[in-house]
Amino acid sequence: xxxxxxxxxxxxxxxxxxxxxxxxxxxxxxxxxxxxxxxxxxxxxxxxxxxxxxxxxxxxxxxxxxxxxxxxxxxxxxxxxxxxxxxxxxxxxxxxxxxxxxxxxxxxxxxxxxxxxxxxxxxxxxxxxxxxxxxxxxxxxxxxxxxxxxxxxxxxxxxxxxxxxxxxxxxxxxxxxxxxxxxxxxxxxxxxxxxxxxxxxxxxxxxxxxxxxxxxxxxxxxxxxxxxxxxxxxxxxxxxxxxxxxxxxxxxxxxxxxxxxxxxxxxxxxxxxxxxxxxxxxxxxxxxxxxxxxxxxxxxxxxxxxxxxxxxxxxxxxxxxxxxxxxxxxxxxxxxxxxxxxxxxxxxxxxxxxxxxxxxxxxxxxxxxxxxxxxxxxxxxxxxxxxxxxxxxxxxxxxxxxxxxxxxxxxxxxxxxxxxxxxxxxxxxxxxxxxxxxxxxxxxxxxxxxxxxxxxxxxxxxxxxxxxxxxxxxxxxxxxxxxxxxxxxxxxxxxxxxxxxxxxxxxxxxxxxxxxxxxxxxxxxxxxxxxxxxxxxxxxxxxxxxxxxxxxxxxxxxxxxxxxxxxxxxxxxxxxxxxxxxxxxxxxxxxxxxxxxxxxxxxxxxxxxxxxxxxxxxxxxxxxxxxxxxxxxxxxxxxxxxxxxxxxxxxxxxxxxxxxxxxxxxxxxxxxxxxxxxxxxxxxxxxxxxx
Numbered sequence: 017x018x019x020x021x022x023x024x025x026x027x028x029x030x031x032x033x034x035x036x037x038x039x040x041x042x043x044x045x046x047x048x049x050x051x052x053x054x055x056x057x058x059x060x061x062x063x064x065x066x067x068x069x070x071x072x073x074x075x076x077x078x079x080x081x082x083x084x085x086x087x088x089x090x091x092x093x094x095x096x097x098x099x100x101x102x103x104x105x106x107x108x109x110x111x112x113x114x115x116x117x118x119x120x121x122x123x124x125x126x127x128x129x130x131x132x133x134x135x136x137x138x139x140x141x142x143x144x145x146x147x148x149x150x151x152x153x154x155x156x157x158x159x160x161x162x163x164x165x166x167x168x169x170x171x172x173x174x175x176x177x178x179x180x181x182x183x184x185x186x187x188x189x190x191x192x193x194x195x196x197x198x199x200x201x202x203x204x205x206x207x208x209x210x211x212x213x214x215x216x217x218x219x220x221x222x223x224x225x226x227x228x229x230x231x232x233x234x235x236x237x238x239x240x241x242x243x244x245x246x247x248x249x250x251x252x253x254x255x256x257x258x259x260x261x262x263x264x265x266x267x268x269x270x271x272x273x274x275x276x277x278x279x280x281x282x283x284x285x286x287x288x289x290x291x292x293x294x295x296x297x298x299x300x301x302x303x304x305x306x307x308x309x310x311x312x313x314x315x316x317x318x319x320x321x322x323x324x325x326x327x328x329x330x331x332x333x334x335x336x337x338x339x340x341x342x343x344x345x346x347x348x349x350x351x352x353x354x355x356x357x358x359x360x361x362x363x364x365x366x367x368x369x370x371x372x373x374x375x376x377x378x379x380x381x382x383x384x385x386x387x388x389x390x391x392x393x394x395x396x397x398x399x400x401x402x403x404x405x406x407x408x409x410x411x412x413x414x415x416x417x418x419x420x421x422x423x424x425x426x427x428x429x430x431x432x433x434x435x436x437x438x439x440x441x442x443x444x445x446x447x448x449x450x451x452x453x454x455x456x457x458x459x460x461x462x463x464x465x466x467x468x469x470x471x472x473x474x475x476x477x478x479x480x481x482x483x484x485x486x487x488x489x490x491x492x493x494x495x496x497x498x499x500x501x502x503x504x505x506x507x508x509x510x511x512x513x514x515x516x517x518x519x520x521x522x523x524x525x526x527x528x529x530x531x532x533x534x535x536x537x538x539x540x541x542x543x544x545x546x547x548x549x550x551x552x553x554x555x556x557x558x559x560x561x562x563x564x565x566x567x568x569x570x571x572x573x574x575x576x577x578x579x580x581x582x583x584x585x586x587x588x589x590x591x592x593x594x595x596x597x598x599x600x601x602x603x604x605x606x607x608x609x610x611x612x613x614x615x616x617x618x619x620x621x622x623x624x625x626x627x628x629x630x631x632x633x634x635x636x637x638x639x640x641x642x643x644x645x646x647x648x649x650x651x652x653x654x655x656x657x658x659x660x661x662x663x664x665x666x667x668x669x670x671x672x673x674x675x676x677x678x679x680x681x682x683x684x685x686x687x688x689x690x691x692x693x694x695x696x697x698x699x700x701x702x703x704x705x706x707x
Contacts, residue, residue, distance in 0.1 A: 070102060070105055070106060070109070073089075073106060073109065074109055076089055077089070077109055077110065077113040078113075080113060080117060081117065082117065086110075086113060086117055089110075229242060229246070229286075229289065229290045229291070230290065230291050230292065230293055230302060231287070231290045231291070231292055231305060232292065232293075233292050233305065233311060236311070236314035236315045236317070236318040237318040237321070237322065239287070239290075239315050239318070240315050240318035240319045240321075240322050241318075241322060243282075243283065243286045243315065243319065244256065244319065244322060244323070246286070247282065247286065248265065248323075250266070250366060253365065253366045253367060254323060254366060255366045256274075256319075256323050257271065257323055257325050257335070257369065258319070258320050258323045258324045258325065259324070259325040260514070260516075261512070262274075263275075263276070263279050263323070264369075264371070266366040268364045268366075269348040269349070269350075269352065269353055269364035269365075269368070269370075269373050270348050270370050270371055270372060270373035271369055271370065271371055272371070273371075273469065276316075279316065279319070280312060280316055283307075283312050283315050283316050283319070284307055284312055287305050287307035287311060287312065287315065288305070288307055290305040291303060291304060291305055292304075292305045331416070331516075331517070331519055332344070332346075332368075332369065332370045332371075332372075332416035332519070333369055334367055334368055334369075335366070335367050335368070335369050336367045340362075340367075340368075341355050341357070341358075341362075343368070343370075343416065344415055344416055344417040344419075345357045345415060346362075346368065346370075346415060346416070347374070347378075347414040347415055347577075348364070348368070348370050348372065348373035348374065349361070349373070349374055349376060349377055349378040349573075350373075350374065350375050350376060350377040350378075351377040351378060352364050352378070353365070353368055354378045354414075354577075356411070356414055356415055356577050356580045356581075357580075357581075357584075359380060359577065361378055370416065371449075371469040371519075372416070372445070372446060372448075372449040372469075372470075372471045372519075373446055373449070374444060374445050374446045374449075374573075375446055376443075376444060376569045376570060376573055377570065378570070378573060378574075379570045379573075379574070380574065382570035382571040382573070382574050383571050384571055384575075385564070385568035385571035385572045385575055386568075387560070387563060387564055387567070387568060388440070388564050388568050388571070388572055388575070389575075391433070391436070391560060391564070392406060392437075394433075395432060395433030395434075395436075395437075395548055395550065395552075396433075396546075396548065397549065397550070399592060399594050401592035401593060401594070402546055402547070402592040402594055402595070404579075404582065405544065405546060405589060405590065405591070405592055406437065406546060406579075407575065407576065407578065407579035407582060408579045408580075408582050408583040408586070408589060409424055409441075409544070409579070409589070410441060410444065410572070410575070410576035410579050411576045411577060411578070411579030411580030411581070411582065411583050412521070412579070412580065412583055412589075413441060413444070413445050413471070413472060413521060413576070414445070414573075414576055414577065414580055415580065416471065416519060418501055418517075418519065418521065420583075420588065420589060421499050421500055421501060421542060422499065422542055422543070422544050422589050423495065423499050423522045423523070423524065423539075423542050423543050423544070424521075424522070424523045424524070424543075424544050424546070425523075425524045425526065425530075425543045425544065425545045425546070425602075426438065426523070426524070426525050426526075426546050426548065427525075427526050427527070427528070427529060427545060427546070427547055427548065427598060428527070428547060428548025428549060428550075428551075429527060429548070429549075429550075429551040429553075430527060430551055430553055431551050431552045431553040431554075431556050432548035432549070432550060432551050432552065433548050433552070434525050434546075434548050435476070435525060436560065436561050436564075438474050438476070438523060438525055439561055439565075440561065440564055440565065440572065441472070441523075442472070442474065443565050443569060444569060444572055444573060444576065445471060445472060449470055449471045449472065450470060450471070450472045450473070450474060451466040451467060451470040451472075451473045451474075451520070452473070452474050452475075452476060453466065453467075453473055453475060454475065454478075455475055455478055455480065455483060455487075455491045455530075456482070456483055456487055456491075458487075458490060458491045458494040458495070459483075459486070459487040459490040459491060459494075461507045462507045462508065462509055463494075464494070464504065464506040464507070464518070465506060465507065465508050465509065465514075467498070467506070467518045467520045468506060468514055468518065468519075469519075470519070470520050471519055471520060471521065472520065472521050472522075472523065473520045473521070473522050473523070474523045474524075474525065475522070475523070475524045475525065476525045477525060477526070477527070478524055478525065478526040478530050479526075480530050480531055485533075488531075488532065488533060489533070491532070492532045492533065492534055492539055495522065495532070495539055496534075496538060496539050496542075498518050498520060498522060499522055499539075499542050500542075501517055502517070503515060503516055503517055504516075504517075504518060506518070529598055529601045529602050529605060530602070530605075531602075531605040531606070532602075532605075532606050533606060533607075534606045534607060535606075535607050535609060535610075535654075535655035535658040535659055536607070536658040536659055537603050537606050537607050537610055537659055539606065540599075540602050540603045540605075540606040540607070541603075543591075543599070543602060544589045544590070544591050545591045545595040545598045545599050545602070546591075546592070546595060547592075547594055547595040547598050549594075607655065607658075607659050608641075608643060609634075609647065609652060609655040609656060609659060610655075610659040610660075612634055612637050612638075613656060613659065613660065613681065615637070616633055616634075616637055616683060616684055617630075617681050617682065617683055617684060618681070618682050618683075618684055619660060619662065619663070619680060619681050620680065621662075621680065623679070623680055623681050623682035624666055624677045624678065624679050624680075624681075624682060625677060625678050625681050625682045625683055626676070626677055627649055627653060627676045627677065627678060628649070628676075629683060630649075630652070630653075630678060630681075630683065631648075631649040631652055633683050634646065634647070634652055653678060656678070656681065660680070660681070662680045663678055663679065663680040663681050664678070664679050664680060665677070665678065665679065666678065666679035
């Protein structure tokens with residue numbers, strides 16, 4: 017009990033004239049029943065005429081379970097006014113009760129704050145009370161688990177309430193307390209040398225003073241926590257994370273992968289500079305820690321356990337702080353975390369996990385990027401719709417959202433400006449966040465390894481005539497999976513395969529429309545096409561890109577945030593009207609059968625066509641189009657169903673002589689073959705082959 021509690025008893029000897037006949041009623045009026053207990057209040061209220069006795073007071077004290085409740089009894093005690101012979105007894109009972117309640121509260125808080133090892137707890141940690149033996153035996157570990165001044169004060173108070181330190185542990189515990197206190201009060205990110213200088217030197221085995229950190233060789237988890245606190249902490253936050261079998265270190269404002277060799281090397285250096293305590297001649301002395309492979313492996317494994325992210329995710333997310341903005345609205349910049357939606361800058365913090373950040377600082381007052389806007393107007397012929405889509409694409413690339421499932425195609429002749437657009441985009445979001453594969457890489461065993469931590473993949477100068485059919489088919493599958501946000505398996509050299517959703521958006525640059533064979537046209541429908549129509553070959557400004565990157569990136573960043581807001585308002589990307597011819601060309605190349613349906617057929621409910629008539633018309637169309645490998649009837653029908661889900665099977669005629677039909681489609685009169693056409697009253701038609 018502190019001196020503050022003794023001072024509060026000073027006025028307890030003064031009597032209140034009305035207290036003897038109404039002390040219980042007075043107590044009930046000044047005490048919250050929820051804090052002391054309604055049953056006790058009810059008993060006392062029934063005996064309003066009886067004075068509050070010491071025995072009654074002891075009963076009240078026994079019902080007090082919190083310090084707040086105990087403090088609430090003081091008014092009733094003053095009102096009763098115990099005399100000089102009773103007052104020491106009352107004070108003793110109060111002091112004893114205060115000690116028990118304080119011990120219970122501090123013990124519960126210590127366990128709830130995980131200041132003690134989990135193995136000491138029961139199934140219900142809140143009700144677990146560390147004993148005096150627990151405090152003594154685990155004191156060093158308890159102190160080293162403290163990460164804040166509040167936690168340290170709590171641990172010290174618990175030791176004080178348990179009767180202080182005992183025997184030979186006193187010096188070691190006092191030293192550990194001093195080390196931890198210095199670490200916390202001086203800042204958790206101070207270097208090892210500063211940490212050593214902050215504590216009183218311990219005696220080494222050669223009689224000289226040592227400034228080393230003292231560790232217990234038999235407690236690798238404690239050593240790992242000490243290393244993490246000194247080397248991998250900032251403002252009481254951990255700056256290292258282990259996820260998906262790999263360490264990541266925060267370098268502000270993003271995390272970077274660390275190889276196991278780099279981490280293990282740091283463990284060796286830390287332990288090599290440390291000391292450990294041994295008993296010699298019944299005196300504790302410090303000796304070199306002398307790390308070896310086993311000791312380093314133990315601490316290394318303990319670091320994994322202490323920093324493991326149990327979610328197993330490596331995607332962008334907040335590690336803590338439920339009141340923060342959506343992680344998909346954050347752009348990590350050189351000077352903080354930009355909340356794109358509000359335009360506010362949040363201080364960079366290890367609580368935000370991302371592997372990507374731009375080197376450009378956000379400046380809300382940056383001047384308008386006039387040369388950039390002039391360039392876009394020139395290469396896109398002042399097509400406002402195309403420029404707006406470019407701005408939306410830039411805005412989309414700022415954050416880590418993958419919701420729109422689109423692939424961006426910049427197509428046009430050489431020296432038409434598409435490469436400059438891609439380079440400025442890479443510079444804006446950070447060159448280190450971009451990978452530059454070829455389409456043929458997608459068919460390779462390790463072709464996707466570079467995608468794992470990149471936010472953008474730019475396929476430059478795509479030429480599909482150099483790829484065989486197997487490579488094209490594999491590329492189509494991979495592009496569909498990545499753009500669709502599907503889980504993919506990625507082969508990694510000399511490592512286990514990675515599996516998950518790649519965080520990579522896709523952009524393709526090409527002089528011509530690329531051909532991806534896909535009967536369903538699912539891939540073709542994911543492309544947003546921007547057409548660059550004019551070549552500036554021989555007239556190009558070779559310094560333009562450098563000037564824009566050197567002078568206008570902050571302004572382009574502000575311009576891109578407006579693009580993000582435009583995308584949020586529109587809710588989707590749309591290929592501009594100037595590119596629709598290219599869009600149709602891509603769809604026709606992906607599915608020639610879909611082109612046949614568009615030119616020779618009509619789609620709609622109620623339509624039906626004889627499969628033989630349809631195939632005959634298709635063969636005639638292939639001959640006119642120069643298609644050298646037409647589909648057979650079965651594949652024709654299957655591909656039509658893939659391209660147009662509304663098409664299905666149908667049959668007409670008697671059970672013994674049914675004609676196989678396709679429903680939802682019929683031939684046009686200009687299909688180029690002879691057939692019978694029956695028009696129904698509702699405008700639908702049925703077409704049959706004419707033999």
